[in-house]
Amino acid sequence: MHRFANPARFMRxxxxxxxxxxxxxxxxxVAGLVLGFRAPPDYQQGDTVKIMFIHVxxxxxxxxxxxxxxxxxAIALIWRHPLAEIAAQQSAPxxxxxxxxxxxxxxxxxxxxxxxxxxWDARLTSELVLFFLYLGYIALANAFDDPNRGVRAAxxxxxxxxxxxxxxxxxxxxxxxxxQPASVIRMDGPKIASSILIPLLIMAIAFTLLFVVQLxxxxxxxxxxxxxxxxxxxxxxxxxxxxxxxGTEASA
Amino acid sequence: MSDxxxxxxxxxxxxxxxxxxxxxxxxLTLNAVLRYRAAVRELDTLQARRxxxxx
Numbered sequence: 001m002h003r004f005a006n007p008a009r010f011m012r013x014x015x016x017x018x019x020x021x022x023x024x025x026x027x028x029x030v031a032g033l034v035l036g037f038r039a040p041p042d043y044q045q046g047d048t049v050k051i052m053f054i055h056v057x058x059x060x061x062x063x064x065x066x067x068x069x070x071x072x073x074a075i076a077l078i079w080r081h082p083l084a085e086i087a088a089q090q091s092a093p094x095x096x097x098x099x100x101x102x103x104x105x106x107x108x109x110x111x112x113x114x115x116x117x118x119x120w121d122a123r124l125t126s127e128l129v130l131f132f133l134y135l136g137y138i139a140l141a142n143a144f145d146d147p148n149r150g151v152r153a154a155x156x157x158x159x160x161x162x163x164x165x166x167x168x169x170x171x172x173x174x175x176x177x178x179x180q181p182a183s184v185i186r187m188d189g190p191k192i193a194s195s196i197l198i199p200l201l202i203m204a205i206a207f208t209l210l211f212v213v214q215l216x217x218x219x220x221x222x223x224x225x226x227x228x229x230x231x232x233x234x235x236x237x238x239x240x241x242x243x244x245x246x247g248t249e250a251s252a
Numbered sequence: 253m254s255d256x257x258x259x260x261x262x263x264x265x266x267x268x269x270x271x272x273x274x275x276x277x278x279x280l281t282l283n284a285v286l287r288y289r290a291a292v293r294e295l296d297t298l299q300a301r302r303x304x305x306x307x
Contacts, residue, residue, distance in 0.1 A: 037256075047260035051269045058273070097280045105269040112265050210277065217284040224291040231298050 007083055007223055014216050021216075025209035032202035039195050051109040053199055056184070057207040058102040062130055063165050065095030065211060069137070070162040073155035083219075085151050086226075088158065089141055090218035094211055096134035103127060114178055122175035126168045133161040 036053040072088035075081050106124070107117045118124065137154045144150035172181045183191045190197055259266040 041260050047262045048265060050259065050266045054269060054273045094280060097276050101273050101276050104272045108265045108269040108272075112262055210281070214281055214284050217281075217288050221284065221288040221291045224288070224295050228291065228295055228298060231295075235298075 018216055022213050025213050029206040032199050032206050035199035039199055051105050053203045055105040057204040058098045061098035061207050062102050065091050070158045073158040077155050086219050086222045091215055092134055092137045094214050099131040119178050121177040122171035123177050123179035126171050130164055
C-alpha cells in the first residue's frame with residue numbers, strides 16, 4: 001500500500017486508471033437510475049421511495065467520506081504523509097456535498113411522509129452536526145497563513161468529530177426518533193424487497209465510485225498546485241539572489 | 253409518459269430531490285475538473301517560461 005502513497009507514483013497510476021474508473025462510474029450510475037425508476041412504488045410510501053435511491057446512498061457516503069477524512073487525518077498527523085494530508089483536505093468538501101444532498105432529499109421525503117420538513121430528533125440533528133463538522137474542518141484548514149498548521153489543527157478536529165459517526169449510525173436504536181430504523185445494514189440481513197434493494201445498492205456503488213473520481217481529480221489538482229507554489233517560490237528566490245537583495249545559496 | 257413525470261402525485265418532492273443531487277454532486281465534479289485544468293494550464297505556462305523545467 002505504501003508504494004502507491006508516493007505523490008509521483010500516484011500521478012502516474014491515476015493518469016492511467018482515472019478515465020476507466022470515470023467511465024465505469026457513469027455506467028453504474030445510469031444502471032442504478034434506470035433500475036430505480038423502473039422499481040414499483042412502495043405499498044405505503046408510493047413513488048416517494050424514488051427519493052431513497054439518492055437519500056440513502058448520500059447518507060452512507062456522508063459517513064464514509066467522514067471516516068476517510070478522519071483516517072487520512074490520522075495518517076497525516078502520525079506519519080506526516082503529504083499525500084494523506086492532501087487526501088484529507090480534498091475529501092472534506094465532497095463529504096459536505098453528500099451530507100447536504102442527504103439532508104435536503106431527506107427533508108423532501110419527510111414533508112409528504114412524516115408531514116414535516118424537519119424535526120430536531122437524534123438522527124436528523126446528528127447528521128446536521130456532521131455537516132457542520134465538515135464546514136468546521138474546511139474553515140479551520142484555511143484559517144492559518146501557514147497551510148500546514150491549518151491542516152494539522154483541522155486534522156485534530158476531524159479525529160475528535162469521528163465520535164459522531166457511530167452516534168449517527170445507532171441514533172435510530174438509542175433514541176426515540178421519527179426516522180425509520182436501519183433496513184439494509186442490520187444483523188439479520190436486509191429487510192427490503194429486492195426490486196428496491198438492488199437499485200439502492202447499485203446507486204451506493206455509483207456514489208462511492210463518484211467520490212473516488214472526484215477525490216482523485218482534486219488530489220491531482222492539489223499536487224499540481226503545490227508544484228506551482230514551489231516553482232513560484234524558487235523563481236522568486238533566484239530573482240532576489242540575482243539582484244543581490246536577499247538570500248544566498250546556503251540559506252536557500 | 254406523463255404518469256412517469258407525475259410520480260404517483262409526488263412529483264413536487266421526487267424531482268426537486270433529484271435536481272438537488274444533480275446540482276450539488278454535478279457541481280462538485282465540474283469544480284474538480286475545472287480546478288484541475290486550470291492548474292495544468294498554469295503549470296504549463298510557468299514551465300514554458302523556465303526552460304529546462306520538466307513536469
